[in-house]
Amino acid sequence: xxxxxxxxxIGFFEKYLTVWVVLCxxxxxxxxxxxxxxxxxLASLEYASVNLVVAVLIWAMVFPMMxxxxxxxLGKVWVRPKGLLITIVVNWAIxxxxxxxxxxxxxxxxxxxxxxPADAEQYIAGLILLGAAPCTAMVFVWSQLxxxxxxxxxxxxxxxxxxxxxxYAPIVALLLGVTDIAVPWPTLILSVGLYVVVPLxxxxxxxxxxxxxxxxxxxxxxxxxxxxxxxxxxSVIGLLLTVVLLFGFQGHAVISQPVIVVxxxxxxxxxxxxxxxxxxxxxxxxxxxxxxxxxxxxxGTSNFFELAVAVAISLFGLHSGAALATVVxxxxxxxxxxxxVAFANRTQQYFxxx
Numbered sequence: 071x072x073x074x075x076x077x078x079x080i081g082f083f084e085k086y087l088t089v090w091v092v093l094c095x096x097x098x099x100x101x102x103x104x105x106x107x108x109x110x111x112l113a114s115l116e117y118a119s120v121n122l123v124v125a126v127l128i129w130a131m132v133f134p135m136m137x138x139x140x141x142x143x144l145g146k147v148w149v150r151p152k153g154l155l156i157t158i159v160v161n162w163a164i165x166x167x168x169x170x171x172x173x174x175x176x177x178x179x180x181x182x183x184x185x186x187p188a189d190a191e192q193y194i195a196g197l198i199l200l201g202a203a204p205c206t207a208m209v210f211v212w213s214q215l216x217x218x219x220x221x222x223x224x225x226x227x228x229x230x231x232x233x234x235x236x237x238y239a240p241i242v243a244l245l246l247g248v249t250d251i252a253v254p255w256p257t258l259i260l261s262v263g264l265y266v267v268v269p270l271x272x273x274x275x276x277x278x279x280x281x282x283x284x285x286x287x288x289x290x291x292x293x294x295x296x297x298x299x300x301x302x303x304x305s306v307i308g309l310l311l312t313v314v315l316l317f318g319f320q321g322h323a324v325i326s327q328p329v330i331v332v333x334x335x336x337x338x339x340x341x342x343x344x345x346x347x348x349x350x351x352x353x354x355x356x357x358x359x360x361x362x363x364x365x366x367x368x369x370g371t372s373n374f375f376e377l378a379v380a381v382a383i384s385l386f387g388l389h390s391g392a393a394l395a396t397v398v399x400x401x402x403x404x405x406x407x408x409x410x411v412a413f414a415n416r417t418q419q420y421f422x423x424x
Contacts, residue, residue: 087215087306088408094313095405101314102321109318118256119380124315125264130308132210132265134298136273137280138220147225153353153362157226160349161204161370162237168344169201170194170245172337181333189391193334196395198245199381201341202238204230205372207265208407209365211309212372215411216418218365224270226369231262234374242381254380261376313404320397327394334398342406346371350414353421360421364414372407375400 102109115122147154173194177185185193206227213223239253280297281290317324324331346367353363378396386392 087309088412090306090310091313091404091408094310095317098314098317099321099324102318103325106322109315109321112315113319118260119254119383120257120260120264120376121315121319124312127308127312127315128207128211128265129269131214131305131312132207132269133273133276134301134305135210135214135220135223136269137277137294137298139224139270139273139277140221141274143221144225147222150222150359150362152356152358153222153366154226154229156349156352156356156358157366157369158229158233160345160352161230162233162241164348165204165341165345165370166198166202166241166245169337169341170198172341173197176333176337184333185330192386192391193395195246195386196378196382196390196392196399197334197337197341199242199378199392200338200373200375200396200399202241202245203234203374203377204370206231206261206374208403209369209372210265210269211305212368212407212411213365214305216364216368216414217361219359219361222362223365223369224266226365227266230369231266234258234377238377254377254384257377257380261374316400316404320401323394323397324401330394331398331401334395335402338399338402339406342371342402343410346410357422359423360414360418361423363421364411364418367414368407368410371410373399373403375403 112123113121177190177193178187181190209227210223212218213220235258276297277294280293284290284293349367349370350363353366358366375396378399379393382390382392382396
């Protein structure tokens, strides 16, 4: 019996990806505490709160997906607006406010006897900053792991980025009750450039080169697929090294304040699984094809943590509770997103394929 495309695409690294990620999390926390100097040096290689080493690794993860995008197909996305509509409504009309609600619920009521009121306010602020910033970069990775529609994912991310430019500061100001929110434009612009524009241009040029140099009579799509299979290990290794770095950077926080990390993680976990469930259910009810439904639900679940961390530091300071809450968002995100990717892949048969 011949292999299906999906079974043929799952390699050794992907098959046991959760195992590798768990090992990388443990390695990152351990190395971050044993040899903190190395990670401090790597953490210092940043501009506008965007770590350049992590940016390169994310670029390596995103690039193969960008090669898959046929730019001519971008215009066809608009004839299937359901996924875009779900993304916009969940990310901007629901997610920031549900995160604020959960923050207040847990830190002003459920955990009220465990945390000082001033600290509780800081943690709530950090959660709000995370909830109002949907993902720009890693969502391409999650989309690739669910074999999402690359062109559709690009359009979803691009629309989110445009809305973020206009809506992030007003929403955060409303929920925090402050009026002097300074959006770190260098962080926002650099992140979009590094995570979207540069890999998109590189992917388009690579795709064009591959199609132009295909052997006579050879299917161009097959050439692109063969190229992607060749670079897929690089993409997975990029993900694993990113996990090591992120947890290495934050290893001291995990070890030094484990109880606070757990308390902050609880509303973040509820928010993540709740937002994913809401978007995924809406896509299922609306009969959105799986290759659009999975990225559609994952986009709102993942957070633009670089932006949230930068705003938290600028508003409340490097060692504030708000900054710590955004850091915990980084710690929680990768394991949560991998579990949701696995869930989406196991339930894809309930969605239309076309």
